[in-house]
Amino acid sequence: MLLTPRARLKSALLASAVSVCLLAASAPAVPLGVGDRLFPYLGNPGYDVASYDLALVYGGANDKPLQAVTTIDAWTTTDLDRINLDFAHGKVESVEVNGATAAFASAGDDLVVTPQKSLPAGSWVRITVRHTSDPVSADGQDGGWVKTADGLAMANQADAAHLVFPCNDHPSDKAMFTIRVTAPDAYTAVANGLPTGVARAGGSTTWTYRTQHPMATELAQVSIGRSTVVHREGPHALPVRDVVPTKDRAALEPWLKKTPAQIAWMEGKVGPYPFETYGLLMADASTGFELETQTLSLFEKDLFTEPAYPKWYVESIMVHELSHQWFGDSVSPRTWSDLWLNEGHATWYEALYAEEKGGGGHTLEARMKAAYGASDRWRASGGPPASPKAPNPGQKISIFRPNVYDGAALVLYALRQEIGRAAFEHLERAWVHNHRDATASTADFERLAQEISGRDLTRFFKDWLYGAKTPTMPGHPDWKQAPPAAKGEPKAVPKVAPPARRSAE
Numbered sequence: 001m002l003l004t005p006r007a008r009l010k011s012a013l014l015a016s017a018v019s020v021c022l023l024a025a026s027a028p029a030v031p032l033g034v035g036d037r038l039f040p041y042l043g044n045p046g047y048d049v050a051s052y053d054l055a056l057v058y059g060g061a062n063d064k065p066l067q068a069v070t071t072i073d074a075w076t077t078t079d080l081d082r083i084n085l086d087f088a089h090g091k092v093e094s095v096e097v098n099g100a101t102a103a104f105a106s107a108g109d110d111l112v113v114t115p116q117k118s119l120p121a122g123s124w125v126r127i128t129v130r131h132t133s134d135p136v137s138a139d140g141q142d143g144g145w146v147k148t149a150d151g152l153a154m155a156n157q158a159d160a161a162h163l164v165f166p167c168n169d170h171p172s173d174k175a176m177f178t179i180r181v182t183a184p185d186a187y188t189a190v191a192n193g194l195p196t197g198v199a200r201a202g203g204s205t206t207w208t209y210r211t212q213h214p215m216a217t218e219l220a221q222v223s224i225g226r227s228t229v230v231h232r233e234g235p236h237a238l239p240v241r242d243v244v245p246t247k248d249r250a251a252l253e254p255w256l257k258k259t260p261a262q263i264a265w266m267e268g269k270v271g272p273y274p275f276e277t278y279g280l281l282m283a284d285a286s287t288g289f290e291l292e293t294q295t296l297s298l299f300e301k302d303l304f305t306e307p308a309y310p311k312w313y314v315e316s317i318m319v320h321e322l323s324h325q326w327f328g329d330s331v332s333p334r335t336w337s338d339l340w341l342n343e344g345h346a347t348w349y350e351a352l353y354a355e356e357k358g359g360g361g362h363t364l365e366a367r368m369k370a371a372y373g374a375s376d377r378w379r380a381s382g383g384p385p386a387s388p389k390a391p392n393p394g395q396k397i398s399i400f401r402p403n404v405y406d407g408a409a410l411v412l413y414a415l416r417q418e419i420g421r422a423a424f425e426h427l428e429r430a431w432v433h434n435h436r437d438a439t440a441s442t443a444d445f446e447r448l449a450q451e452i453s454g455r456d457l458t459r460f461f462k463d464w465l466y467g468a469k470t471p472t473m474p475g476h477p478d479w480k481q482a483p484p485a486a487k488g489e490p491k492a493v494p495k496v497a498p499p500a501r502r503s504a505e
């Protein structure tokens with residue numbers, strides 16, 4: 001995710017952490033979680049999802065609930081009398097477990113399912129939930145469906161997929177997805193992965209998409225709109241497809257055509273593109289952020305049509321979301337405290353691209369020096385990069401603070417200074433290769449860095465990732481913390497004043 005300028009400011013102002021409210025356990029159904037420090041009730045223990053099949057019926061109005069059937073195939077990992085799913089916004093009509101009617105109840109953000117017979121560990125189980133999926137967000141719930149001028153898109157990061165469909169809503173449980181969307185004929189639906197079929201009947205069209213790689217629930221994307229799908233070819237014949245409002249196709253083409261070369265640039269840095277397709281979803285919406293939904297990144301159309309944004313800046317934002325396909329999507333975080341691995345790397349390649357391709361001296365070193373000057377303040381307000389403060393309840397974007405963006409890219413810069421450019425570049429390639437299609441943690445990154453550099457980096461990572469204060473920068477002992485609002489404050493926004501943009505909801 002990358003907050004747009006106004007939203008970044010808002011996020012910075014929301015820096016103070018509020019402790020997460022723990023719900024009292026009430027018999028019989030209780031909400032469970034996988035123990036994520038930042039989202040205690042996200043995800044559920046006792047099973048491992050293999051695949052989701054989402055079938056959504058869109059009636060043509062983006063303020064009315066969609067009819068939905070979510071089918072989950074999973075393996076149980078312990079004996080289960082009840083199966084907790086995350087689902088908190090929609091009406092559940094029925095639940096079946098292995099074809100038999102099952103009882104269900106809501107508990108906190110969980111949908112607690114009680115099958116007729118308990119499930120032993122190691123069972124294959126199919127859970128079918130008939131429900132509505134409501135694009136109108138409830139009070140205090142942020143994210144999930146995004147209303148666009150002509151339909152809907154999705155923005156589930158970090159904890160909002162379960163506002164759209166029942167799931168095990170934690171990136172540690174990735175699964176394959178089949179997504180079927182039925183919409184009136186005037187609409188085009190696109191989802192993650194590649195199309196596997198289009199069926200027309202009675203004024204409606206059903207579009208089916210399937211992922212070829214496992215995906216975290218937070219990275220699911222469904223676009224429904226009066227859209228055109230623009231096809232082109234990327235490196236090694238990679239199918240690239242962009243989803244654009246039909247009326248804006250010509251205006252957006254100068255930007256869209258840059259993607260293949262950007263993919264080639266990233267491949268030159270870290271190795272092969274990890275998925276079956278890529279493209280941009282240009283939403284006619286003011287989300288306040290861009291989002292790396294797997295194989296189809298979500299962008300606000302205005303980022304490209306508003307002339308106040310400099311070209312180098314817009315291109316670097318495109319590369320930010322593209323680089324997330326490796327860092328965050330293919331290699332997804334084990335817990336949300338590992339978020340710095342997503343955003344630190346995406347910021348790193350965003351800044352590196354600006355330096356190499358942006359023209360006009362947007363050097364990585366200058367950006368890192370400025371980040372160094374603000375780093376102690378970012379740590380004070382958001383926590384150290386690998387131990388971020390908790391989100392504010394109901395505000396999913398509030399963990400996306402500067403400490404995990406430029407503050408985390410600064411850690412990568414320090415690491416490159418410490419172990420040298422060759423070892424660092426080797427580490428980056430090995431990281432996305434070794435953990436492809438999986439989840440990985442900060443400890444995994446530390447281990448790999450030590451292995452590749454042949455160095456004991458225990459103290460280095462402890463200080464840089466977990467320290468309240470920013471350590472001395474290797475090779476730049478003269479870099480100092482800067483007072484607030486001093487000259488040299490990092491420019492998260494372009495030098496040209498951006499137009500007024502609505503901040504995130």
Ligand SMILES: [Zn+2]
Nearest residue numbers: 001002343346
């Ligand atoms: Zn990002």
